[in-house]
Amino acid sequence: MSMLDDNERARVADAIDRIERETDAELVTVLAPQADDYRYIPLLWAGLIALIVPGAVLFFTTAMHASTLLLLQWAVFVLLALVFRVPAVTTRLIPRKIRHWRASNLARRQFLEQNLHHTTAGTGMLIFVSEAERYVEILVDRGISARLDDSTWASIVERFTVQVGKGETLAGFLDCIEACGGHLKTAVPATHERNELPNRLVVLE
Structure with a gap:
């Protein structure tokens, strides 16, 4: 598994910063080595x-x-x-359904723990990756879901999942952030400067 070094994490943070200048969305990225230890x-x-x-x-x-x-x-x-x-x-x-169920649960916990449900306009977005499960999920708060259907993210998630399977996690994050940004800049354009949540990549150890 590649948990990304400091330079790679900085590139993810820079990509988030660029997108957030043109949208009111608050992006948070989370990378987990695995969703459960399955002891x-x-x-x-x-x-x-x-x-x-x-x-x-x-x-x-x-x-x-x-x-x-x-x-x-x-x-x-x-x-x-x-x-x-x-x-x-x-x-x-472990059956795929169980692995994905555990990863999905962790993604939802992270959405809450990273305070994505507390943004002023409900414009929080989580890009979550669990490498061991090869699982990618995008979760958005009401301010975004009201303007963009969940199907908007399907092809982006599918592509990112393939990249994670190939060990291209950094490229996956950068491509995903850019692709999401294209939709967000149109649906949730920037109305004023804001930065309610940190732009760094959150890595779960």
């Missing part, structure tokens, strides 16, 4: 497979002693629990 997933899968081991072994042989079989079962459990804790492996063990 229970490796243990769940390791336990299920370890439970199957005795039956599989006994199917092929009846000569194994019970204590040896139990030891083998524990060894399989421990080994798989360690292997399944590798982030790249863990992610593949």
